[in-house]
Amino acid sequence: MVINRRILTLDEFTIQQMRAFPHATGELASLLRDIGLAAKRVNVEVNKAGLVDILGDAGAVNVQGEDVKKLDVYANNQFMGVLKHGISCAGIGSEELDDFIAFDDPVSNNSKYVCLFDPLDGSGNIDVNVSIGTIFSVYRRVSPLGTPAVREDFLQAGIHQVAAGYIVYGSSTMLVYATRRGVNGFTLDPSIGEFSLSHPDIKCPDFGKIYSVNHGNFFQYEKSVQDYIQQCQKKNKDTGGPYTQRYIGSMVSDLHRNLIKGGIFMYPATIDKPKGKLRLLYECNPFAFILEVAGGKATNGKQRVLDIVPTELHQRSPLFIGSKGMMEELETYLKA
Numbered sequence: 001m002v003i004n005r006r007i008l009t010l011d012e013f014t015i016q017q018m019r020a021f022p023h024a025t026g027e028l029a030s031l032l033r034d035i036g037l038a039a040k041r042v043n044v045e046v047n048k049a050g051l052v053d054i055l056g057d058a059g060a061v062n063v064q065g066e067d068v069k070k071l072d073v074y075a076n077n078q079f080m081g082v083l084k085h086g087i088s089c090a091g092i093g094s095e096e097l098d099d100f101i102a103f104d105d106p107v108s109n110n111s112k113y114v115c116l117f118d119p120l121d122g123s124g125n126i127d128v129n130v131s132i133g134t135i136f137s138v139y140r141r142v143s144p145l146g147t148p149a150v151r152e153d154f155l156q157a158g159i160h161q162v163a164a165g166y167i168v169y170g171s172s173t174m175l176v177y178a179t180r181r182g183v184n185g186f187t188l189d190p191s192i193g194e195f196s197l198s199h200p201d202i203k204c205p206d207f208g209k210i211y212s213v214n215h216g217n218f219f220q221y222e223k224s225v226q227d228y229i230q231q232c233q234k235k236n237k238d239t240g241g242p243y244t245q246r247y248i249g250s251m252v253s254d255l256h257r258n259l260i261k262g263g264i265f266m267y268p269a270t271i272d273k274p275k276g277k278l279r280l281l282y283e284c285n286p287f288a289f290i291l292e293v294a295g296g297k298a299t300n301g302k303q304r305v306l307d308i309v310p311t312e313l314h315q316r317s318p319l320f321i322g323s324k325g326m327m328e329e330l331e332t333y334l335k336a
Helices: 010-019 027-047 070-085 123-128 215-220 223-232 251-261 280-293 324-335
Strands: 057-061 067-069 089-094 113-121 132-140 161-169 173-179 182-189 194-199 210-212 264-267 297-299 319-322
Touching: 010 027, 010 182, 010 194, 027 070, 027 113, 027 132, 027 161, 027 173, 027 182, 027 194, 070 089, 070 113, 070 123, 070 132, 089 280, 113 123, 113 280, 123 132, 132 251, 132 280, 161 251, 161 280, 173 194, 173 251, 173 280, 182 280, 210 251, 215 223, 223 324, 251 264, 251 280, 264 324, 280 297, 280 319, 297 324, 319 324
Parallel strands: 089 113, 210 264
Antiparallel strands: 057 067, 113 132, 132 161, 161 173, 173 182, 182 194, 264 319, 297 319
């Protein structure tokens, strides 16, 4: 068998990146490898979900008031367990947990980072075999090293993220993560059980042909949003419209596609949910960081998402995110 050594694994890539910084401790690289390990474990269960008793509801409701799926619980336990037993994470916050958890032991208390994640985004689609995913973000803690993590470590504006990423469990399993140096994608090679670099230095096109929104809520949106959606459907010589509407209902899948191909994703506030539905810390901030590093933009309709200072762990927010040119086009409607 001929091995292509031009293809870097996730471990090799993070080590190579670390070499560019002589004073790097390697903690972030270790944390990303831990996340990759948990993702591989979740991927195994996702792929065989139809064969075991892991589909459907777990009979509980999470702090968001949503029914918890059995695979959500499994994914949450995997990511929490791997990070707790690693050496690079002081604590975690999760969509599935009522409150943050500080890993109060000597090694964890000396770790520089905390991690927030949505262990299984789009889990409502598990039972019908639609692509789902995991979303994560990493912050440098603000509390003193040597002490347990505190709430303030997690309630930081998104601009302070050190890294953010997602895993999409689809026809192939991909891990995409961003640091301020760029966005890179790794595809899981089942023959060796490793994530291998497949999408180096991802850049989001300034324009695309796709807009993603739940049309079922059209009459619940503000008029400015309705006007933009109608504009997306019209012939437009400047933007190349009409655009194509694509909405999976799994945020990871929708935004992964739009990141690669160009497009705009909208989850506006509605009459029923004036504060929006998506979680700021677990969904909006990570993707806003990724898209901005890749050249895109993200706003809640009034301000840049990454500038919002959260006041609670499970805070919700509207979200408009995507290609820079399409976002600027949208903003003319929102400002009007």
